[in-house]
Amino acid sequence: MNRKTDEYFMKEALKEARKAERRGEVPVGAVVVRDGKILSRGHNRPIGGNDPTAHAEVVAIRKACFKGKNYRLPDCDLYVTIEPCAMCLGAVIQARMKRLVYGAPDKKAGAVESILKFPFDKTNHKIEVKAGVLDAECGGLLSGFFRAKRKGH
Numbered sequence: 001m002n003r004k005t006d007e008y009f010m011k012e013a014l015k016e017a018r019k020a021e022r023r024g025e026v027p028v029g030a031v032v033v034r035d036g037k038i039l040s041r042g043h044n045r046p047i048g049g050n051d052p053t054a055h056a057e058v059v060a061i062r063k064a065c066f067k068g069k070n071y072r073l074p075d076c077d078l079y080v081t082i083e084p085c086a087m088c089l090g091a092v093i094q095a096r097m098k099r100l101v102y103g104a105p106d107k108k109a110g111a112v113e114s115i116l117k118f119p120f121d122k123t124n125h126k127i128e129v130k131a132g133v134l135d136a137e138c139g140g141l142l143s144g145f146f147r148a149k150r151k152g153h
Contacts (some may be wrong), residue, residue, distance in 0.1 A: 001077070006101055009033055010134045013103070016043040016056060016068075017081045022050055027141050030080040031055040032073065032097075033063040039076060040064040056080060056144055057088035061095050072096045076106040081138040083110035083131065089118060092127065099128045103138025 009031055016029025020043035028044045042059030046052050057080050065071050077099035083106040092100050105114045112129060112152055118121055120126060 001099075001101075005036070006079070006130065006133045009038070009077075010081070010101065010103055010138070012038060012041070014058075014079050014134070014137060014141065016060075017138075019115050020044040021058065021141070021145055023077050025039045027145050028056040028082050029079065030078060032058040032060045032071075033077045033079065034064075034068075034075055039067060052086065056087065056140040057084055059089050061091050061097075065095065077101060079133075082106045082142060083112050083114055083119060085109040086116060093123060093125055097127060098124050099130070101130045101133055103133055104135045104142065105131065105139075 011153060012031045013029040016031065017027040020029060021027035021132065025044040025047050030042045031038050032040045033119050040060045040063035042056045042063060045059065047056040057078060060078065064073055073095045076097050078097050079101045081103045082104050083104065084092065090112040107114050109115060112131065
């Protein structure tokens with residue numbers, strides 16, 4: 001996809017991240033895209049849902065699978081505001097998604113390139129990865145959230 005298209009869908013993921021932030025969750029958002037249209041949306045909700053697996057990516061993937069009546073999403077792209085953790089990257093791979101596009105790196109839990117460097121070449125499913133789309137905006141949202149938390153807001 002081209003840069004403008006990737007930025008458009010990342011802005012949609014950022015809208016989801018802001019929903020999480022309003023609910024006191026870590027502001028991460030995701031959208032699943034098929035044929036240039038948003039199939040599903042998700043934002044972090046592990047705290048409110050008492051569910052450690054309710055990361056934005058997993059929420060969006062679950063919704064997309066339900067809508068598509070299939071546990072595989074080979075014709076879909078996932079846009080997420082931050083580099084996925086190991087659990088979420090595993091879900092992307094298990095869903096056989098075509099493409100992963102993320103904004104900011106996650107220096108504390110990122111499994112694509114930051115903490116773990118996932119061995120994509122050793123898996124039976126190859127996924128295209130594009131990092132850094134609107135990274136300053138995505139990273140700024142997260143750093144602002146944690147800065148406010150540290151100040152007690």
